[in-house]
Amino acid sequence: MKDALAHAELIAVLTAVTNDAPRVMTVSKGEALPSGPFELEHRSLQAGLREWVNEQTGHPLGYLEQLYTFADRDRSPQDRARRTISISYLGLVREQAAPGAGAPGWHGWYEYFPWEDHREGRPDALAPIAEALNAWAATEPSRRDHRQKRIDLSLGLNGAGWNEELALQRYELMYEAGLVTEAGAQGVPGTGRPMFADHRRMLATAITRLRAKIKYRPVVFELMPESFTLSHLQRTVEALAGLALHKPNFRRLIDQQELIEETGEMSSETGGRPAKLYRYRRAILEEHALSSARLPLSRN
């Protein structure tokens, strides 16, 4: 086995939901994800990441999951003499105490992916993107049909429905078509805010992973405060999925699974009938870490 030394870097996609907006922790004014080197004294990759996130941000880090390991030569502006291996992690952080418009470092997912938020119907950003992609498909007649099918399925065109889990595929498609700034493009309108190197790709990976995961594992609760109302829980899920959910079905599913219990308290925040407060049944944690925790889909 030949010697093959590489620079190892840990990248964190830390996510929280505040005021029904999913946010990601950033550095450099929102242009990059926080990262740090993997060092010799770290016990494991995960432990290494935990350490310096704790050190640098002080945020208690609940859930942590490995996302992906990248080392593509052509996607980051590194020197060619030495390779960098980037190991990315998805971390979930509890909502901070309502930091107004936005605490320094936290930015909304949908600044970077305006086309991913379908809570109020199809966003306007999708039209110019679809148009640009279609034009790209037409440039190469031999692959045209194949490309067109990918576009239609990814964006939910021509009879295909919108699938919120395809966030990464959509970004990769736009990258391939040269629509995003990271791919060297001019920046087609509506293609969102760019990030350093392939950090936006990692965020897209995180979004896709999380949107898939909330459907079968109770990870949402890592983002919720101690006690919450059912509507609050639903709005948090909707924020992550970028979809509006059917209220009665959401509630039915939640209490079928017996994941939460009433605290006895009530909340009377927004005008209307006061809502019961609930808490996550921590005692049941590992049990549900194994079994499922599905969520209702669609509506809109």
Add this chain to the structure above:
Amino acid sequence: MKDALAHAELIAVLTAVTNDAPRVMTVSKGEALPSGPFELEHRSLQAGLREWVNEQTGHPLGYLEQLYTFADRDRSPQDRARRTISISYLGLVREQAAPGAGAPGWHGWYEYFPWEDHREGRPDALAPIAEALNAWAATEPSRRDHRQKRIDLSLGLNGAGWNEELALQRYELMYEAGLVTEAGAQGVPGTGRPMFADHRRMLATAITRLRAKIKYRPVVFELMPESFTLSHLQRTVEALAGLALHKPNFRRLIDQQELIEETGEMSSETGGRPAKLYRYRRAILEEHALSSARLPLSRN
């Protein structure tokens, strides 16, 4: 960012199914997974792995998916001055032309995990394992309940059903309890054949990932020959899942999804009514790479 150089190594879990037995490609007489260094000239991690698998084994490699990146200090016998980062991949290989009992290098999954094969009911290997785990749970009274719940859920004890997707969790549990040889134990009977370093953990990761994936993405076809019967397809899925499936329901689900089409040929291999031969509808590939491809569960 401090300099943090590490040795980067690519590890492949190559899987094929031959004669209804899922196999993994190994080196060192079945004691290790094939691996190679990640080199400067590789375009990406995936490209690097493809290259040397092709070079060393000559096996055409269809599906390839990143599994996990490890760098645990306490789980591999490395020198402490320099770290090794192991990036593992799951690769699916088409069944080789019936290599009798076993071509050199290929070993059955269930040599390493005898307790994972439930096609003919609960394997005998589970009883001593459950016993040893229960004893381990009892050693620490404070964590006893917690541990017992984990054991029951993982092994399908005390009312919980067997969940084939928990292969990794079961192995990790046994590792934690010190039952497997890799954890420095004597080797409790029925705990399967050990492997070098944490290679068996990677195989367990691959099994878990693949067992989950076949339920919602048509990856099985990467393991099938050009044409096959429905029974053959079912037996392949059963081999991977380690479960017996309900035949009528399996067939119903398969043709509901229109993943395959008749070739027009028939097969009359085993005594009985000849079966129609089918082929996977490649044309539809990307379409189904996106949508779902569920499989029926249970039956025993």
Add this chain to the structure above:
DNA sequence: TCCCTTTTACTCAGGTTGAGTATATGTGGG
């Protein structure tokens, strides 16, 4: 007091899933 808003509760049709049973069509032995 009445209207508005939000929570909570109930209903219903269609589809999916698990499970069982029956019929077709070959092979090979007597």
Add this chain to the structure above:
DNA sequence: CCCACATATACTCAACCTGAGTAAAAGGGA
């Protein structure tokens, strides 16, 4: 030559799940 045998294929049925809609309850404010 025909009859068991083995497997493939087809059909049925009840329980459950899911999407979708409607109605009643409970506060706040004009």
